[in-house]
Amino acid sequence: MAISYINIIKTNVLDSIEKLLEDEFGGIPVGYEAKGNECFILQPEEDTLVELLSSGQVRSYSVLIIYEMNKAGNMELNKDHMTNRAERVKRLIYNNSAYSPSSAYKFHDGSIDSITYEIDEDDPELKRANIAFTCIVTEAI
């Protein structure tokens, strides 16, 4: 018989980021693959143990939030749009660094650790802001 467990990175982290982004950026698709002219792609990166407790564990989760836009023109033409989106995500996470919607705990210490901007080497119309998100989740077992 299989043990009981919870898919923490999905239910507490990825689903939460998806909900936050969808609520804030209503018209921009959020998912796990590129879609349309602009979208957010969630890419789970790392799951690290912070502390082992007698009745649970504290872990740090890292997720790369990739904002991707598909538009002709160089970065000079598109930088305002790109940076606006990234800055808005940064503030969104700051405002929700401890996230417990309807008093249901999801994560705490959520933060954006870095943002890097890039143009796709093969397709210059694709521009990305790679937004590195981390948070802490305490799981009671």
Next chain:
Amino acid sequence: MSTYEIAYSNTTTDLISVVPDLDVYDQKKLLTNWAVFTSNKYYTQSGFVSQLYMNGNELGSAQANLAALTENNEWFYDSGPDITYVYNSNNSPNEDRMEAGVDWETLKTRINNESAERIRSFVPFPIVSRKGVGTASASSRDYDWIIIKSNALLTCSSLVRPLNQELADELEKRAIDAETGLGLLDQLVAGKYRLWNQGERQEQLLPISTNGSTTGDIVDFRGTPTVDWDLIRIKINTTGTFTAGSASGVKFDSYVGDSTSLKISQVANAETIDGSFQNVGHGMSVRFSPGVYNSTSDEWQLEVSGMQDNPKIKTARLWR
């Protein structure tokens, strides 16, 4: 100007069967860098815009002029300087996903029609509809599957090409492949596939009605049709069980067409089924298998054609 020509594939299920997430390729372009024009009116250097979208939603028709922008989501495209204006009292359009494009349904319909036109230019023989009682395909469509599929493939190829050249090439090659000649239409033109109305495909035997307890069937037919085209109706006249080793009491009738209608002129009249090839008319014979023929409603249709649309080259040796 008008046209009687049509597309073979529809713009819904046929296209989705080729590219399930086709809507992603709706050929919209992102409009960014909106600036304030006057209070609640914003503008951007957009290039040509025939339809404006906000967060994926169509914003209706363009207003006639800039002064007409008085409500949220109203927009105007000024073709002179190529500028689009939009009215938004809630926030800057920079906060929304603003896109320019053409109406998705209109675009799909136009490209689908263009692809059908391309098929008509490529296939050197008529593509006729299968409308009529008992004429549609097994999937109840009015055109052959190969034509419908090719139309959908070419349409999807054109729709995805601006965003995914590789996929577009792959889809196009499934319909027309100049290098290998293995596209569906290449093979149709080469005679490897045949349309429903082409002579080589018309010698088809179809069960029209079979009683649930009937276990026998017409299992073979042969002959050289002595008619350009006809439908032969074969039906059970006297029910019973046809068993090897016992005299058969099962009988059948057959009917062919005449100058008044199809399946109307009787050829075989209460012929006893004996398991051999038995004449049903137009130089054709059928062979029944042993089994139960339980109803006088048991009926088959043999479509015959003495014509050949893709004659094969054969050789013959002569002596003198």
